[in-house]
Amino acid sequence: MTVKVNGKSFSYEGQVTYEQIAKDVQKDYAHQIVLAVANGKIKELFKEAADGAEIRFLTTADRIGHDTYGRSVTMLLMKAACDVMGAPDKSKLKVEFSIGRGLFCSPRGNLKVDGAFVEKVRSRMKELVSAALPFTKKAWPTDEAIALFASQGMKDKEQLFRYRRGSYVNVYCLDGYYDYYYGYMVPDTGYLSWFELVPYQDGLMLMLPSAQEPERIPDLDERKKLFHTLEESTRWGEQIGIDTVGDLNDKICEGDLAELILVQEALQESRIGHIAGDIASRPHVKFVMIAGPSSSGKTTFSHRLSIQLKTHGLKPHPIAVDNYFVNRDSTPKDADGQYNFECLEAIDVEQFNKDMCDLLAGKTVEMPTYNFKTGRREYNGNTLTLGEEDILVIEGIHGLNDKMSYALPKESKYKIYISALTSLNVDEHNRIPTTDGRLLRRMVRDARTRGITARQTITQWPSVRRGEEENIFPYQESADAMFNSVLIYELCVLKTYAEPLLYSIQKEDPEYFEAKRLLKFLDYFLGVSSENLPNNSIVREFVGGSCFRV
DSSP, X not given: OEEEETTEEEEOSSXXXXXXXHHHHGGGSSSOEEEEEETTEXXXXXXXXXXXXXXXXXXXXXXXXXXXXXXXXXXXXXXHHHHHHSSGGGSOEEEEEEETTEEEEEXXXXXXXXXXXXXXXXXXXHHHHHHTOXXXXXXXXXXXXXXXXXXXXXXXXXXXXXXXXXXXXXXXEETTXXXXXXXXXOSBGGGOOOOEEEEETTEEEEEOOOSSSTTOOOOOOOOXXXXXXXXXXXXXXXXXXXXXXXXXXXXXXTTOHHHHHHHHHHHHHHHHHHHHHHHHTOTTOOEEEEEOOTXXXXXXXXXXXXXXXXXXXXXXXXXXXXXXXXOGGGXXXXXTSOBOXXXXXXXOHHHHHXXXXXXXXXXXXXXXXEETTTTEEEEEEEEEOOOSSEEEEEEOTTTTOTTTTTTSOGGGEEEEEEEOOOOOEEETTEEOOHHHHHHHHHHHHIIIIIOOOHHHHHHHHHHHHHHHHHHTGGGGGGOSEEEEOOXXXXXXXXXXXXXXXXXTSOTTSTTHHHHHHHHHHHTTSOOOOSXXXXXXXXXXXXXXXXXXXX
């Protein structure tokens, strides 16, 4: 049989797997090959190639390949924990959320995670890697899969599959340990050399390489404020009985969604009120600096915070840092020659600081407006003077970076980091990446307000993420307050808006694989109408119907 790899022909006697072909071309790739793309379809390496196939390979440096590596190490961890404890129901770990390059896993049931347990699990993982044991995949009838996972004490998977439309479920097996994962796996454990386990809080942190450096294990980057915010959201979900997508689907079927919406919206309002109270208790604060990544709900949050500040007798004034953009012809460009509107140099930092210092000194300042059509800053006679009760609510991606407000006294600033930090899991071993929720939010809003297709949104997303990594995430721990804008039910609402947009992406489009992945992900959720959402909900910023100008 003959196949083509990147246009070059290779001949083999008899049937051959993609893994065998990958070994013949690995020298042409800078990083470890983990998946194949054959005739436009992603294939796991243990599958057999078809005669005449056109093949290219994905490595651990590609996003899909990197996710495959992380997913495989996660199953390796669960198998090792099972071996150490003797049974799946005695070794239950839940993959909670990511902190930097680490995945935090917490114990379930009576499992105690300490240094001795972590060392035993790490040692067992290394043994399994040395043994190069295969990951096998089999399609089980859904009823049989439910019975299988029930026998292993995995009620979360049993619950999830009750809502599965298909008749079969793909189940992975590693040396007698069965599990379900949303995505692909490497062929065997011998591929999984790069990982580390670190005891952390009451659980452990699974450290994984980045796609940029797939052969280097990063150090643990402790982000205590971020961890606390995620932990708080997770525990709240557990308190109301919604830990996984299966729990959420149960609530919907029981007719409890309307009450759930009201309860969580009230919780968010309470947290916004608490932040406003903290600001009001600091008499020297005149500048509330709000920053967060794309589609975190900054605009709606700013409006709702302003309302809460008014209840404390303050007079908030919104300021958009975008109005301090330098003129378009002075905007820096990135490596691709495109305008880089997300770097600090795209802002007239000097003018911003001058105006803010003048306001702080009691002077009247004419405030600028940026004309995005002409690409120039304009002055239209809009003046502002700060009185004793006046306070500025400033929204912009550089709000947490002190270089943005270098001239302002520290005590005059109150920094808020806002993000959509997803704490809901598909099941106990399949987390929902925070970036997926934000991407779906942005996709729905882009299509509704800007006429941008889902394909364009997906294309732009890596560039957006790079900007966040450079300009926002490094400063999040400096915030005085963190606010999680995620609503536990929101993916059920976004599903009904996002699915038609994703289905419009064609098979020949480069964004097709990502669209297909997101559609499979949304298939876990039951869709619900947005009619019960309050008109001040953060989700309204994306699906429409907000009482604010967003």
